[in-house]
Amino acid sequence: MTEQLRFDNKVVIITGAGAGLGRSHALMFGARGAKVVVNDLGGDTAGGGKSSAAADKVVEEIKALGGEAVANYDSVEDGAKIVQTALDAFGTVDIVVNNAGILRDASFQKMSDADWDLILRVHLNGTKSVTQAAWPIMREKGYGRIVMTTSAAGIYGNFGQANYSAAKLGIYGLANTLAEEGRAKNILVNTIAPIAASRLTETVMPPELLANLKPEAVTPLVGWLAHESCEETKGLFEVGAGYIAKLRWERTQGHIFGSDRPFTPENVAQKWAKITDFTDSEHPAAVAETFGALSRAMSQKSLGGNEFIDLDVATREELVLESSYDERDLAIYALGVGAARDPMDDDERKFVYELGDFHALPTWGVMPQSNAMLEQAKDGGLKLPGMNYGFDRVLHGEQYTEVRGPLPKSAKLKHIFKFKHAYDKDPHAVVVFGVSTVDEHGDEIVYNEMTTFVKGAGGWGGERGPSADINTPPDRKPDAVIEEATDVNQTLLYRLSGDWNPLHADPAFAKAFGYDKPILHGLCTFGHVGRHVVKAMLGNDPRRFKSIKVRFAEPVFPGETLVTKMWKEADNRVIVETSVKERGKVVIKNAVVEFYDEIPVRKAKAAASDAAPVAAAEPGKVMPQDVFAVIADHVAGHPDLAAKVDTAFQFKLNNPESNWVLDLKTGSDAVREGIADKADCTIELDADLLHTVVTAPLADVQKLFFGGRMKVGGNVMASNKLTELSVIDPARYEEAMARRLAS
Template sequence: MSQELRFDGKVAIVTGAGNGLGRAHALLLGSRGAKVVVNDLGVNLQGVGVSSAAADAVVAEIKAMGGEAVADYNSVAEGEKIVATALEAFGTVDILINNAGILRDVSFAKMTEEQWDLIQEIHVKGAFKLTHAVWPIMREKGYGRIIMTASGAGIFGNFGQCNYSTAKSGLIGFAKSLAFEGASKNIRVNTIAPIAASRLVIASGILPEDVHAKLASEHVAPLVSWLCHEECPETGGLFEVGGGFHAKYRWERSQGRVLHTDTLSPELVRENWERITQFDEHSVHQSNGGEGFQELFSRLDSPAKGGNQYVDMEVASNAVSTLETEYNQTDAALYALAVGAAKDPLDETELLYINEFKDEEFRVLPTMAVLPATQVFLQAIKSGKPSLEGLELPFANGLHGEQYTEMYRPLPPAAKLKHTMRLKQAIDKGRSSVSILAVETTDENGVPLYYNEITSFYAGVPGAGLEKVPSVALPELPARAPDAVIAEQTDINQALLYRLCGDWNPMHVDPDYAKAAGYDKPFLHGLCTFGYAGRHVIKAFCNNDSRLFKSIRVRFASIVMPGDTLETRMWRETPTRVVFEMRAVERDVVVLKGGVVEIFDKVPDLASLTNASKEEPKTLTAHDVFSVYKAHLQAHPEIAAEAQMIMQFVVKNRESNWVLDLKNGKGDLYEGVADNADVTMTIQEANMPELASGEEPQLQKLFFGGKLKLTGDTMASKKLEAFASIDKQLYAAATAERLAKAVTSA
């Protein structure tokens, strides 16, 4: 069995110790070597009458066990007199258990001011008077243990106990604040909410009589004794205890929702009520008010605030959806055919999009870059989950409104791809909503290939609570005649062909599904029309060299029916910019408008780009990043003078530990473990470069994105902002050093 916890040499004051809980506390402490001041005024439950018998009896029991104890008969409202008894008898005070209490139960409608005041006087002011009297003693000696006795009524409330509940709640807050103030002096302050058959509980009739034996006061005393022991590190805690059950309570805030102040209304609050009040895995617990307010104010300052029942911006703005795909020349050739390429089998230039046997000449149409973005949506539909966490706009109401695709380099004939999707913006359009999703695509080595921006319009999905932004005006078409016009008729089975590229949305192939959605028959995929437009611009202004194609932006204006003739009218505004619109000729309907294509002024150097894709990813290690921090610290010694804190970094993956010491006068940063860190930061090594990138402070973004964990004095972490001015040259130097090492090792 473990070594017995003793209190030899310690002096304890226990109020209300003549009966019930107080008696149990006093007897247990006395049996373990404590010198006990047994305080009890000897009143009844209503605080009436005076008797020394109860306190004297407990003192006698302690002495019979061989312990030391003295009786005190003063009211807790004169707490300084009780402390004087302890000082006279034993010379000091180490432990204070505020236990004394009375009842004045009555419904609030019938409660008198006297019944209210007396409860506050005994419970709250009594605890104050005693604690205030022992506080300087404990501070001077650098040691103290204080217990407040609250109640379930103070946590949950109880009928007929408004006065009592208020007092007990007050004690909880009192202890919380005292715990902070006493921490530096080794004074621990905790609160219990006992479940015991004390005199007050028996009198209240809250518990059935047959339960009283199971909830003896003696079952509470062991927890109280542990909280009073010098080995116990706990402070600021609230504990429920009784009948052998032990538990800790904590305050917790629901994730809630920040609503845009320019759209606030009672109706908006009502519509978001479920999310405002919902406790789930996103709920927040903070160990102190400073942490809680720091987090809350950061959320209020965040550009991601806002949301409604369909979009939780705080969640969605930090959510990431990833997908890995691959394609080969056959896939690229199928896509080219699906968007109308090689109508003329003798057209040598367009044969390059489908003739996979000519490896050295084979070209990939750049608009094929939209296919993986489509897959992200379709996979989400199959799984029944939103494409991004926090984004639950109903897919059935969505229409593809705009598309922007930018090529960083020409697509290789075959590749393995990695796609990362984030929410760029969610917009309030009154009775409708708009979402803009950004998808970055790299090759398997992390080299950027292209970028997609998908704008979707959700008719009938209210946007209240989201950001309001003005609509972007479409570029005006020149008044002169087009510089080029290309018209091609789509095939009746064009949608069936495009579907083979992976866009299996039944709207485009299933007559019943289309009719249910309000259309006469299936219509062509908007992105198929998009592919036609891109190919037309390449043919007219790039000499059919798709490698010159840099970017394209269009707005989808109307549906296209398979068999429609698509006519693209194009104007060259500058050598590298083309504007266009497309119409369905037979129906004389504009189907794409606001079209803009940017063109490279020359074909990119494919050889260098291909070699670059084989290089080691340019990722900085924790060692690189801390080298940047250390160099900055050496250049700015004033940081240590101002910050005065020690931060422990725990870097996962590499499982390394680093110490930032800003208390030693000049400041230092080294690999190791600190014995007395003020705050500990745990972070993945992959996220370390963001802390030293030379950009704006990333700490809050990483914290609220769940990418780092802070423990200890989290407010101290704010002092890392002193490193926000790190020169980009230092970061560049670290990158160069990293690459130099890689080359040397190779």
């Protein structure tokens, strides 16, 4: 059984102890060994009258319990007299419970000065008077426990109690300061906000509610806060009906405008949602924490800006958006940038036909983050950090896109937008944001930099930025030229990839912007140019494509002919310029495309982002490396296979992802993990179906293909030659697998 908390030889003063909460507290202390000073003026709830009966009765009740108590009938405004009673009777003071109070309720409009003054005198001044008289005694002895009584009206406000609320919240403020001043002397100060049946609540609460709000449900908290073993100080507690909870101040993260930069009410209105957002709130407990926030504000010198561009916010904050895509999105995009106009063209069908040797166009890398931003804009406008302008001011100036390797055919992505630069081209501005796009494993697959020309947003006195042309074509004939007409409905097709801007579809909207008809999306022209480079410089194999940077110089109208000229500067760098044939206007300038020396290979990932890599075989499970090890043994033992099959296969495995080569054509390194230099036939399927492809009859393999569980690209008929591997005896295959798993 828990040992009872005792107050033997402790002297406690309880104000307003003649009834209700005070009486309950007094009886508890008296029963637990304390020497109690029962203070009560004996007046009514409005502060009128005086009587010794209430205090005397409680003293007798304590004595009947075997305790010690004396009565005091002074007003709490005469705190020194109350404390002197304790000194005369018991020689000291250890505990003060400030409980006394009265009511003078009236609406603020009708409240008299007398109503106001009396409430503050009794509650706030009375609490101060009693506590101040006991304070030097507690300081001298190095011990004290003080419990203040506030109310919900003081904490939250309550109609008709302006005087009472002000006094009660004042008591809480007094308690907080005394807690700080008394801490070093072991004087602990706490505050309760009780809800209980008393003379003060019986006129404002219905009887059935009062019946459940017994004072005895508040007193245990007072007993604990007043005990020598309690170390709590500066606490605020709501208590009543068996419920106790601690309250604390809460503050939002707020917004820092900066102390050296003027701001307006309109600026405050723009940031109001952030100023009032408690999502990542903090809980200050001392004045120093307020000064700390102000110090941060004063230390952050403004970088400048104006109503359109807030450089302080832009440099501090980032935007994170999410999106996903699949093969259908890749195919629609490829069609939107002019791919596969000739459906018989094997080289470009790979960008639109997912059942073949399917590849993503590398310029797709700009689309997921663009689409995520456009989707957000549907719900409330463009919301890049620190940017306070809409699409009506924006022109896409430059674009840089770098892919970290061949893009996956589907992905769940997160895009992190971070501000990089803002240049003041008064009266306009140029803004650059970097966007890192990571997959569900946290690996970056694309990095973009988008440069935006913002009309009328300059003039804050910032840097003008670089002005010299870069990536200019050399003074010689281009190494390659591709001429290609866009379709008259090109914008309507391209916008299916996510760019819904009506400038590219609505003639009336385009006219409002000064164009005779809708213009082609800049990123649609960007996609055409990237595809031209892949075709001319990479033989339509996009896997070595690393990056593309362009400057948008002029708009393109649907139906116009693009002429893309390419100058090869080095093995992995090409200068590009694109013009419109009909008007002779350069539309893409200062452009450069870079290639990887070798095709980057993505590492295989586990199904869960925090799981271990799948390179190591799981115990008891056949892994791709096991299957290909058996195939390698079989090929090595059958040198005639190469002549029979004469085909280089590329296996692309999913779940987990890996790439394998089965080269029965060149004869060198026939079975290996990686990417083939040139594959005749590409096979894509889940890893757990691999054994079926290389060991089962042709009919079973065809079921996988027609069921959509296996995709074949390149020379589709060559896939039938895999049946030559079915000569592997199933029993020997299983035996080989068992040996590998056992080892």
